[in-house]
Amino acid sequence: MDAVQFLQNFLNGISIGSVYAIFALGYTLVFSILGIINFAHGAVFTLGAYLTYSMAVGQFGIGGLLAGLQLPFQFSFTLSLLIGAIISGLAGVLVERIAFRPLRSRGADPLLALVSSLGVALVTVNIIQYLVGSENYSFPSDVYGDIKPAFMFHIGSRIVAIRTVQIIIFAVSMLVLALLGYFINFTRIGKALRAVAENASTASLLGINVDRFILYTFFLSGFLGGMAGSLVGTSFGIAGPYFGVTYGLKGLAVIVMGGLGSVPGAVLGGLVIGLAEAFVPADYSAYKEAVAFAFLFAVLLVRPQGLLGRSQLQKV
Amino acid sequence: MEDFLQNYGFLLVTLVQQSLLAMSMYFPLTAGQLSLASPGFYSLGGYIAAVMATADYFAPWRDALGWMMFPLEWLIAALASALLALLVGIPALRLRGIYLALATIAFVEILRVLCLNLEITGGAIGIFGVPQLFESRWGYIWTFGPLLVITLIFSSRLERSRVGRAFKAIREDELAAGAMGVNPTYYKVLAFVIGAVLAGIVGSMSAPFLNTWNARQGTFDASISYLAYVLIGGGRSLWGPMLGAVLLASLPELLRPLKDARLIINGVVLVIASIYLPQGIVGALRRLKLVTLDRFAVLWGGQ
Amino acid sequence: MSVLLEAHGLSRSFGGLMAVNAVSFAVEEGEVFGLIGPNGAGKTTLFNLMTGLTPVSGGSFCFRGMPLTGLPPHRIAGLGIGRTFQNIRLFRGLSALENVKISRHSRTVTGLLGGIFGSKRSRQEEKGVEEKAWEILRLVGLADRGMELAANFSYGEQRRLEIARALALDPAVLLLDEPAAGMNAAEKHNLTAFIREVRELYKLTVVLIEHHVPLVMGLCDRIAVLNFGELIAVGSPEEVQKNPAVIEAYLGAE
Numbered sequence: 001m002d003a004v005q006f007l008q009n010f011l012n013g014i015s016i017g018s019v020y021a022i023f024a025l026g027y028t029l030v031f032s033i034l035g036i037i038n039f040a041h042g043a044v045f046t047l048g049a050y051l052t053y054s055m056a057v058g059q060f061g062i063g064g065l066l067a068g069l070q071l072p073f074q075f076s077f078t079l080s081l082l083i084g085a086i087i088s089g090l091a092g093v094l095v096e097r098i099a100f101r102p103l104r105s106r107g108a109d110p111l112l113a114l115v116s117s118l119g120v121a122l123v124t125v126n127i128i129q130y131l132v133g134s135e136n137y138s139f140p141s142d143v144y145g146d147i148k149p150a151f152m153f154h155i156g157s158r159i160v161a162i163r164t165v166q167i168i169i170f171a172v173s174m175l176v177l178a179l180l181g182y183f184i185n186f187t188r189i190g191k192a193l194r195a196v197a198e199n200a201s202t203a204s205l206l207g208i209n210v211d212r213f214i215l216y217t218f219f220l221s222g223f224l225g226g227m228a229g230s231l232v233g234t235s236f237g238i239a240g241p242y243f244g245v246t247y248g249l250k251g252l253a254v255i256v257m258g259g260l261g262s263v264p265g266a267v268l269g270g271l272v273i274g275l276a277e278a279f280v281p282a283d284y285s286a287y288k289e290a291v292a293f294a295f296l297f298a299v300l301l302v303r304p305q306g307l308l309g310r311s312q313l314q315k316v
Numbered sequence: 317m318e319d320f321l322q323n324y325g326f327l328l329v330t331l332v333q334q335s336l337l338a339m340s341m342y343f344p345l346t347a348g349q350l351s352l353a354s355p356g357f358y359s360l361g362g363y364i365a366a367v368m369a370t371a372d373y374f375a376p377w378r379d380a381l382g383w384m385m386f387p388l389e390w391l392i393a394a395l396a397s398a399l400l401a402l403l404v405g406i407p408a409l410r411l412r413g414i415y416l417a418l419a420t421i422a423f424v425e426i427l428r429v430l431c432l433n434l435e436i437t438g439g440a441i442g443i444f445g446v447p448q449l450f451e452s453r454w455g456y457i458w459t460f461g462p463l464l465v466i467t468l469i470f471s472s473r474l475e476r477s478r479v480g481r482a483f484k485a486i487r488e489d490e491l492a493a494g495a496m497g498v499n500p501t502y503y504k505v506l507a508f509v510i511g512a513v514l515a516g517i518v519g520s521m522s523a524p525f526l527n528t529w530n531a532r533q534g535t536f537d538a539s540i541s542y543l544a545y546v547l548i549g550g551g552r553s554l555w556g557p558m559l560g561a562v563l564l565a566s567l568p569e570l571l572r573p574l575k576d577a578r579l580i581i582n583g584v585v586l587v588i589a590s591i592y593l594p595q596g597i598v599g600a601l602r603r604l605k606l607v608t609l610d611r612f613a614v615l616w617g618g619q
Numbered sequence: 620m621s622v623l624l625e626a627h628g629l630s631r632s633f634g635g636l637m638a639v640n641a642v643s644f645a646v647e648e649g650e651v652f653g654l655i656g657p658n659g660a661g662k663t664t665l666f667n668l669m670t671g672l673t674p675v676s677g678g679s680f681c682f683r684g685m686p687l688t689g690l691p692p693h694r695i696a697g698l699g700i701g702r703t704f705q706n707i708r709l710f711r712g713l714s715a716l717e718n719v720k721i722s723r724h725s726r727t728v729t730g731l732l733g734g735i736f737g738s739k740r741s742r743q744e745e746k747g748v749e750e751k752a753w754e755i756l757r758l759v760g761l762a763d764r765g766m767e768l769a770a771n772f773s774y775g776e777q778r779r780l781e782i783a784r785a786l787a788l789d790p791a792v793l794l795l796d797e798p799a800a801g802m803n804a805a806e807k808h809n810l811t812a813f814i815r816e817v818r819e820l821y822k823l824t825v826v827l828i829e830h831h832v833p834l835v836m837g838l839c840d841r842i843a844v845l846n847f848g849e850l851i852a853v854g855s856p857e858e859v860q861k862n863p864a865v866i867e868a869y870l871g872a873e
Contacts, residue, residue, distance in 0.1 A: 037414060102591045111350060111413060112590040115547060118540060119586025126580045249425060249536060252418055290429035293422040300419045301407045470735060477734025478727055478745070485721045488710035494692035495670055495702060497725030497788060506731065 004158040009278045015166040016235070017274020018173035023228035023247065024254035024266035025180065026092075026221035032197035032261045033217045036110045039117040040095045041225050042248020043124035044088045046241050048226025049233035050128060052077075052084035053137055065131050077234075081172075085227040092222020093215055095120055100218075121245065129241040138237040169231040176227065177267065180220075184263075193217060246289070253296035259309020268307055325454030327569050332460040333522060334565040337538075338545035338557030339467050340515035345551050346480070347507035348487030349409065352539035353401075353420035354515040356427045359534025360400060361393035361519025366443040366529040367436060368392065386449050386459075389520045397516025398509050405508040409501060412490075424536060431531040442530025449524045456525045463521065464558075467514060471554040483507055537579075544582045547589040550596025559597060623648040623824050624669070624700075624792055628678035631664055631848075638664045640848040641678060646792070651818065651825045653839035653856075655832070657868060661848040662828045663705050666794050670702050671695045682792070697725035701790030703781040705797050705828070711770040715761055715780055718769050719752040722787035752787060758817070759783040774801050779813075786817060792824045793817075799831055807831060811838050836860070844868065 023045060030038040058074030060066040075083065099116040151167070153160045184190035195203040196213045204210045229244060254273055258265025273292050280288045299306060337354060344351040368374050368389050378385050408419040431437045438444075450456055474480040482503045485493035490500050523529045541564070549560025564585060568578040589596065624646040631639040639661045646652045654662050667673035669680055671692040679688040687695055701722070710718050727748060733741035756762040759779045764772070772780060778798055785793055795814075799807045811834060818825055829835045835842060836856040844852040844859060846868040852859050859865055 099587060106591075108590075108594060111417075112594055114414065114417070115543065116587045116590040118543075119583040119588075119590065122540060122583030122586065123580050124583075126577070126583065130577075130580075245536065249421060253422065256415075256418060286433040287429060290426045293425040293429075296422040297408075297419055297426065300411055300415055300422070304411060304415055473735045473737070474731075477731075477741075478724065478729045478748070479731050479734050481717065481721055482724060484713055484717070485710055485724075488712050489708050491672065491692075492704070492708040492710065493721065495672060495696055495704075495708075496722045496784065497693050497696040498721065499691070499693045 004155050004160055007155070008160050010275065011160070011162055011166065013275030013278030014271065015170050015274070016232075016277065017271035018170050018177075019228050019231050019235070019270070020250065020254050020274050021267040021270030022173050022176055022224050022231070023251045024258065024270050025177075025263065026224040026228070027251055027255045028258075028261060028263055028266045029217050029221045029224070031255070032263075033193070033214055034100065034104075034113075036100075036113045037117075037252065037255075037260075038095065038100075038218075038221065039114055039248065040099060040121040040124065041221065041251060042244040042246075043121040044091050044095070044222045044225040045229035045232075045247055045251075046125055046128055046244025047091055047229065048084045048088040049229035049238050049244070050132060050241075051087055051226070052080045052230035053139060053233060053238065055080035055083060057140060060132055081227065081230050084230050085223045088226020088229070089219040089221075089223035091124075092218040092220075092225065095222070096215060096218040121248065125241045125244060132241075134240040134242070136237055136239050137233070139234045163235075165235045169235055172227070172231060176224065180224075181263075189216065250292040253292040253299075255306075256296055256304075257299045257306050259306030262306065262308045265306055265308035272307075325452060325457075327566065329453060329456045329460055329525065331562050331565050332457065332464050333518060333525070334541075334545065334561040335558040336460065336464055336467060336518045337515060337542050338549070338561040339464075339471065339554075340511045340518065341539075341542040341546050342551065342554070342557045343471070343511035343514065344504075344507045345546065346475075346487060347483040347504050348490065349504055349507060350413065350417045351420045351508060351511065352417055352536070352543065353404070353423050353508075354511060354542055355534040355536075355538040356420075356424040357397045357401065357512040357515035358519040358522070358538070359427060359431060359531070360397060361516035361521075362523040362526075362529040362533055363431065363437050363443070363519075364393045364396055364516075365389040365520035365523035366446045369446050369524065370443055371436075383449070386524070389523075390517050393516040393520035394513045397512045401509040401512035402505065405505045405512075406501075409504040409508060421536060421539070424534060424539060428531050428534050431534065438530070440531070442528055442532075443523075444528045446523045446527055446529065448527070453525070456521070459521045460518075460525075463517065468554060468558075475554065479503070479506070540586070541582055544585050544589070546596070548585050548593065548596055550598030552595060553598040556596050556598040563597075621648050622646070622684075624680070624682055624826070626665075626669065626678070626680040629665065629668055629675065629680055630677035631661075631668055631673060632676045637848045639668060639845075642845070642848075642850045643678075644843050644850060644853055646824060646826055647841075648824055649818075649822070650840040651814065651827060651838055653835045653842040654826060654828045654845065655830070655835055655842060656845035659847075660845040662845055663796055664848075665845070666702060666796055666826075666828065669695075670700060670794065693725065696722075696788055696790075699789070699791035700794065701785035701788040701792070702794035703778070703785050703796055703798060705800070707774075707777050707781055709769040709777055709781055709784070711768070713769060714766050715756060715769055715772065715783075716752055716765040718780060718784050719755055719787045720748050722784050723748045723751060726789055755783045755787050758786070758820075759813075775806050778802070778810075782813075782817075786821065789821075790823065792826065794826045794828075796828045797830060798827070799829055799834055807834055810834075814838060 026041050027037060030036070054060050054071060055075045056077050059070045095117065099120045100113055103113045103116060150161050150163045184194060192203070192208050193213055193216065195206065195208060196210055232247065254269040255266055257272060258267070258269030273295060276295065277288050277291050280291060337358060340354045341351065368385065381388060404423055408416060411419055432440050449459065482493070482498045485496065485498050486500050486503055494500050545560035545564055546557045547560065548564060549558065550556030564582065567581060622645045627643050628641045629639055629643070630637065630641050642665060654665065656662055664673060668675055671687070671690050675688050679686055681687055682698060682700060710721065727744050729741040729744050753762060753765065756765050759782060761776060761780060761783065769777065769780060782795070782798060799810050802810060814825060817823060827835065827839065839856060841854060842856055842859045843850060844865045851864045851868060852862045
């Protein structure tokens with residue numbers, strides 16, 4: 001691999017890695033607050049993707065119950081992205097209500113919450129499939145308006161191409177990360193969230209309405225998941241509702257690698273896996289899908305707490 | 317009778333097969349391990365049988381052994397599953413709870429991607445035209461049926477044995493079990509291997525049953541289905557997984573309009589079961605029995 | 620009197636905190652050895668180190684001269700060191716009988732195949748396990764409720780059951796972590812008598828963590844005092860009671 005190819009791979013890797021990072025952060029937020037993994041995260045990812053598509057294109061897709069149904073409106077890509085993410089956030093809140101709250105109020109084993117969120121994911125994805133079919137979708141290339149589809153750079157006699165969508169998703173990811181960082185570290189609500197994550201009972205003693213903050217967290221998590229789904233959808237197309245499940249699993253690899261509960265870890269893990277996938281040699285491109293899981297397995301064996309996580313000491 | 321078997325034979329055999337797969341998830345659970353690895357071993361077993369039954373390399377074997385080729389396939393599948401389970405299990409079972417579940421998810425995915433791309437597994441298309449052992453689908457009750465009976469007897473005897481006790485102790489409190497002289501890693505791996513071997517054998521029996529085999533047999537989806545069986549039927553009794561499998565796998569068949577909604581049903585089941593029936597139906601029945609017996613005792617004894 | 624259990628500069632640190640700091644002592648065969656100290660002094664951590672539940676950061680310990688440092692808990696248990704837990708760790712979903720039977724694991728050998736096929740040897744072994752378990756349940760007075768779930772026993776009964784479970788190990792040393800916690804005066808009295816009784820019966824050596832000072836003074840042959848992870852005194856009850864460092868540790872902790 002020469003320098004140009006390296007650069008190309010690097011750019012590709014950073015781009016997709018930044019989306020993985022946003023997606024993984026959704027997991028991380030819920031994990032910090034509740035100490036469990038929300039298996040329904042992949043479902044809001046899917047939801048966001050389909051919503052953004054529908055709004056940007058002005059109609060529902062080509063399969064399923066709502067095939068070809070026209071929407072009375074069509075928004076610009078940016079607006080669709082935003083609205084899609086907001087609705088996904090609300091979906092996240094719904095997930096909390098259905099799958100997590102009943103279990104929390106019973107003091108049930110956290111593994112059960114895993115299972116119930118898994119159930120919700122399954123139901124959601126299949127309802128989506130029923131409504132819009134399982135075909136592959138591609139966002140039409142004119143969805144971003146008048147911007148060029150790609151930027152070419154000449155290095156010597158070779159060309160390095162950066163697709164516009166890659167710039168968009170990288171820019172959006174960085175923006176979201178920055179806003180999130182600001183929000184969590186510098187706003188009152190953000191600080192309260194951190195307090196709840198640190199110690200929920202103490203936080204409630206301090207007058208913080210823990211339940212409400214859990215809701216905020218799930219909204220934020222859903223927002224991020226939906227946004228990530230839209231970005232991936234626009235970049236690679238939507239490969240049927242189940243693609244959310246696959247990404248959902250990949251997201252797990254990201255957070256385990258970075259360290260469960262660690263925000264910088266999620267970002268680092270996302271970038272690492274994104275880059276690793278991008279550098280898979282062309283001959284083995286079919287194995288790209290396995291890269292994330294190979295990392296997951298390896299990390300679990302060698303350093304379960306991940307790159308930036310703290311090692312869990314068990315109280316005897 | 318003939319008609320009935322014709323129409324429902326396939327379903328009945330499938331119910332038995334699904335019960336077996338539920339059991340393959342049950343064994344690690346008896347030692348407290350939530351493993352989602354069964355589909356991986358099921359897939360492996362199926363591929364082994366499919367390859368042995370169709371590849372040219374094995375033609376001389378097939379000619380020499382005739383129908384005995386099938387039991388050989390089962391044996392090889394069992395051994396391969398055991399080996400792979402040891403390879404994967406020994407490192408993975410040092411993990412607890414969610415970490416173990418994640419590791420097994422990763423294992424299944426890696427295996428799936430491998431199977432999608434290797435030549436020997438026929439790539440994305442898989443392997444077609446696996447020779448049949450029996451003439452009709454219903455005939456396979458003679459392989460799956462005895463296997464289920466053997467598995468149930470095995471499980472029952474295991475429960476009452478020293479090894480079964482060790483499993484139970486680990487499930488209750490792994491740390492305390494260690495402090496009382498039980499080697500947790502050894503028994504967790506053993507439970508894992510038992511589950512894996514069962515899944516592998518079922519896979520090798522399923523390849524001729526289903527006639528084709530491909531990477532879609534070993535997916536994350538499948539592990540969710542088996543999880544649903546065990547959850548709804550009850551993960552604390554050896555009858556639970558079977559009950560759950562029969563219920564969930566037959567529902568879409570019995571209620572025709574629900575057929576397409578099978579996965580949605582599975583999902584709903586998972587949500588409801590984990591919230592309202594954490595011990596599963598058998599557990600709920602047990603509690604009910606206690607209540608009823610109590611009442612009776614008052615009626616009979618309280619003269 | 621020979622030395623049964625010995626710690627040499629045993630240490631355990633968490634981050635920068637020394638939970639146990641270079642603790643050395645020797646427990647002699649047959650004695651009842653008390654371990655006292657204010658809350659957080661590191662007593663339970665010391666137990667966890669000596670039963671292999673917590674890895675050692677420094678130092679070593681040995682049993683009958685054999686080094687145990689680094690061995691996994693099940694091996695240490697198999698060698699003859701049994702224990703109870705400060706927070707009672709019974710197998711709650713299992714019956715009292717099954718709880719006690721578990722401890723026979725390291726004294727038996729039946730494997731998977733033996734258990735499934737029910738060989739003559741495995742059946743005999745199982746019978747032996749059953750008999751021994753009932754014997755111990757009778758000893759602690761819980762035999763009439765052997766089939767009940769451990770979770771359904773009262774707090775005091777659960778403590779007794781935990782001791783029964785530890786006894787079933789056929790231990791040479793019994794480590795009891797606050798066995799009298801939550802007991803009233805009468806129960807504490809019975810417990811003291813019980814410990815003396817089993818020591819006689821099974822020729823045990825007992826190491827006891829306990830907060831109730833009269834119980835410790837009355838029962839123990841020797842006492843070690845820990846404070847902030849360090850051993851500040853070892854000796855007979857009278858010696859320890861008069862030790863100024865000990866007095867200060869307890870008074871200072873008030």
